[in-house]
């Protein structure tokens with residue numbers, strides 16, 4: 001498991017590490033890593049144009065008043081020593097890191113008020129983990145005036161809320177963000193995560209000092225492999241888990257077909273379908289055992305209820321039957337609307353429940369749209385309803401009722417296609433049926449669903465929900481193989 005640590009947690013770790021090191025060491029480690037990445041970018045970019053590497057390139061630094069500006073200036077000094085023409089613009093009056101500014105000047109760089117209009121690389125050293133959201137006016141003006149081939153954010157894109165990923169004002173949109181020591185929540189959550197570009201982590205020796213519990217958890221292939229239930233020689237279709245799908249209707253048979261496609265792609269051994277779209281499911285998936293009603297379906301180890309099954313009396317009755325079962329349950333789509341209207345149907349529930357709202361469904365459940373701090377938004381709903389909440393979006397967030405927050409690293413916009421949520425929900429129910437806990441199933445399902453979207457959409461292909469379902473087994477295979485041989489995944 002990887003993670004993202006808050007600014008305060010990074011500072012606590014930093015002060016312990018700094019106590020062991022000569023002054024300035026950490027900043028030099030950060031600047032060295034940053035300069036290396038900038039040089040790599042410059043060489044790649046200029047090689048394409050047939051020009052030389054770092055030598056002769058133009059680099060502009062937007063330098064804020066703190067250590068973030070210091071990192072940028074020290075890195076720029078290293079580039080200046082390799083022959084880059086460096087112009088540094090102080091963006092908060094003339095407040096800049098004095099030692100770093102002197103180092104840049106000694107290396108041949110210049111502090112200027114008006115830099116060239118074009119540069120090969122712009123370094124955003126305006127604000128780091130000490131920044132409040134928003135940008136100083138001077139930085140906004142410079143960003144508008146300069147045409148940069150590549151924008152590299154130092155530690156975080158300046159202007160974002162580092163601890164929540166909210167972007168309430170103006171902020172830098174980076175092509176690359178070079179982060180020091182650890183990810184921060186803004187790298188993985190909310191609108192800020194869309195401003196990060198490619199994330200490069202520079203090791204400055206902080207890891208041993210970081211709190212073992214990050215503010216936001218981020219799953220990796222190894223987690224997925226550890227949680228995955230591979231069938232053993234003594235398994236049969238029942239011990240692998242039976243998943244029940246209560247979805248679809250005569251009006252929306254597609255939801256039933258897609259949800260069962262998702263369930264069939266998971267690790268459980270048996271998929272039962274209960275609902276009025278049984279004929280459609282049977283025709284498309286002969287593997288699925290179909291009944292018309294939940295109470296005829298027999299025993300299952302996990303249920304999915306909701307996609308396309310309506311919000312009328314009959315749907316409410318079916319939802320109640322599902323919730324009477326002692327098995328874990330995924331509630332999606334229409335089931336969320338019903339829960340919003342009749343929250344008491346959840347009150348007797350003891351077995352795990354995973355809710356999978358998008359923003360409008362969240363509003364129906366919570367009474368107001370999710371806050372820009374999407375981790376906190378998912379966590380408050382999870383606590384209030386004593387459920388796991390998977391809040392959908394570009395960076396899907398999962399929160400457990402005890403306050404654990406996960407950000408999904410694999411999402412991609414091609415997944416925003418009708419029915420892809422049905423596939424996700426069916427797949428997740430299969431993970432629950434195989435014995436995975438509620439939060440893990442939600443984290444694993446969004447991780448693999450994101451990868452499946454990438455596999456289905458490779459080469460700019462358009463993607464349908466059926467494509468995502470077909471790609472899910474490939475995503476599972478790629479993940480489990482990569483966990484066995486970590487170097488295989490680029």
Ligand SMILES: NC(=O)C1=CN([C@@H]2O[C@H](COP(=O)(O)OP(=O)(O)OC[C@H]3O[C@@H](n4cnc5c(N)ncnc54)[C@H](OP(=O)(O)O)[C@@H]3O)[C@@H](O)[C@H]2O)[C@@H](O)CC1
Nearest residue numbers: 014026027030065066067068127128129130131132134155
């Ligand atoms: N921790 C680590 O492990 C390491 C950290 N390192 C580096 O240090 C960075 C953190 O540096 P930092 O603490 O000096 O804070 P930083 O973000 O530069 O800015 C603070 C200044 O900005 C000002 N200010 C704030 N918001 C503002 C706004 N919206 N608009 C305008 N001004 C605003 C604020 O003003 P004040 O609050 O005083 O009014 C203060 O003067 C970190 O991101 C990383 O790059 C590495 O070198 C080594 C390892």
Ligand SMILES: Nc1ncnc2c1ncn2[C@@H]1O[C@H](COP(=O)(O)OP(=O)(O)O)[C@@H](O)[C@H]1O
Nearest residue numbers: 392393394411412413415416418419420421422
């Ligand atoms: N902009 C986006 N980028 C990445 N993923 C997205 C984006 N928008 C939606 N998604 C994902 O697409 C899926 C859509 O689910 P949902 O809204 O329930 O669709 P449907 O109800 O049509 O099945 C979710 O997994 C969600 O996280």
Ligand SMILES: [K+]
Nearest residue numbers: 124127154158
């Ligand atoms: K920055």
